[in-house]
Structure formats: C-alpha cells, structure tokens
Amino acid sequence: MRKQPRQARSIATVEAIIEAGAHILSELGWAGFTTNKVAEAAGVSIGSLYQYFPDKLALVEAIRRRHFDHVLSVICEAAADEKPLRQFARELVRGMIAAHSVHPTLHQVLLDEAPGDRGSRAAHAAFQSRYLEHYAAAVAQYRRRRKDTETVARVLSSAVEGVIHNAARRDMLDAADLQKQLVELICAYLSGRPRTAQQ
Numbered sequence: 199m200r201k202q203p204r205q206a207r208s209i210a211t212v213e214a215i216i217e218a219g220a221h222i223l224s225e226l227g228w229a230g231f232t233t234n235k236v237a238e239a240a241g242v243s244i245g246s247l248y249q250y251f252p253d254k255l256a257l258v259e260a261i262r263r264r265h266f267d268h269v270l271s272v273i274c275e276a277a278a279d280e281k282p283l284r285q286f287a288r289e290l291v292r293g294m295i296a297a298h299s300v301h302p303t304l305h306q307v308l309l310d311e312a313p314g315d316r317g318s319r320a321a322h323a324a325f326q327s328r329y330l331e332h333y334a335a336a337v338a339q340y341r342r343r344r345k346d347t348e349t350v351a352r353v354l355s356s357a358v359e360g361v362i363h364n365a366a367r368r369d370m371l372d373a374a375d376l377q378k379q380l381v382e383l384i385c386a387y388l389s390g391r392p393r394t395a396q397q
Contacts, residue, residue: 203250219236220301223301227307228311231312287380295365299366303366330348336351337350341388
C-alpha cells in the first residue's frame with residue numbers, strides 16, 4: 199500500500215475499496231478489473247483509491263492478503279480450546295466454506311488469472327508456512343503419533359483445500375452432503391489408526 203490508514207474513516211475507506219475490488223475481481227475476472235470500476239463500486243473517488251493503492255496490482259495484493267488472513271483465522275478459531283474432534287471438524291468446514299462463499303470465484307481468479315510479483319510470492323510462501331503450522335497444531339491435538347504430524351497436516355490441509363476449492367468452482371459450497379462428508383473425512387483421518395503394510 200502507498201500509505202497505511204490511521205483514522206477510523208480512512209480504515210473504513212480502505213476496507214470498502216478492498217471489498218469492492220474483491221467483488222469486481224470475482225465477477226469480471228482480471229480482464230474486467232480496473233481501478234475506475236473498483237472506485238465506483240466502493241463509492242469513492244479514483245483519487246482516494248490512489249492515495250492507498252498505486253495501481254491495481256497493489257490492490258490485488260491487498261485482496262489476496264485479506265483472504266489469507268481470513269483463512270488463517272478460521273483454522274486458529276477451529277483449533278482453539280482443545281474441543282472434541284467432531285466439533286473441530288465442523289467448525290473448520292463451516293469456517294472454510296464461509297471464507298470461500300463471499301466471492302466464490304475469487305480464489306480461482308487470484309490463482310489462475312491475476313498476475314503476481316516477488317512480493318506476492320513471498321506473501322504466499324509466508325501464508326503457506328503459517329497455514330501448515332496451524333494445521334500441525336490442530337493435528338497434534340487429535341493424533342497420537344507425533345512424529346508424522348507435519349505430513350498429516352500437509353495431507354489434511356490439501357484434502358480440505360481441494361474439496362473446498364472444487365466445490366467453489368462448481369457452485370456447490372452450500373451442499374449439505376458435501377459439508378457432512380468433509381467432516382467425516384477429517385474425523386476419520388485424524389482418529390483412525392495407521393494401517394500397516396499387511397492390512
């Protein structure tokens with residue numbers, strides 16, 4: 199960002215710009231994404247937008263980081279307080295679905311269309327590291343074998359991520375059966391005993 203908002207009014211302005219940007223990017227894709235459209239949707243002047251974001255790449259980066267923060271908060275809240283496994287699974291699934299339901303196609307646009315730079319790659323790497331740390335902390339609560347925690351966290355996070363992203367692409371995030379099956383998958387994986395090679 200060109201400058202950080204300090205006062206409540208400027209913070210609200212930046213949030214409105216980021217939210218409008220997420221909406222435009224989700225609805226129109228990278229090809230239809232312009233700062234003029236974002237400013238209009240946010241109800242601010244183009245000059246106000248440029249006070250905080252020097253170009254649309256900087257705005258995309260802010261949208262991307264906000265999504266990362268939302269996803270991380272979902273994992274943290276679901277894994278807090280050492281709750282029963284099924285409750286953790288339900289909260290994780292509901293939270294992840296909520297995080298991807300606001301603008302269902304946004305994540306696909308961010309991954310497949312919107313360009314990135316060294317800064318966005320670094321931000322994504324930092325997000326991935328924290329993402330796996332949070333999953334590993336959750337796994338450690340429910341998995342007896344501690345030595346495979348990191349691997350289990352990678353597999354579990356990839357499974358949840360894959361199901362959620364595919365459901366978002368197919369407009370199936372509100373399918374009750376999908377949510378139920380994903381909860382069952384998490385519970386079975388974290389509570390099941392490891393199979394031996396002979397099984």
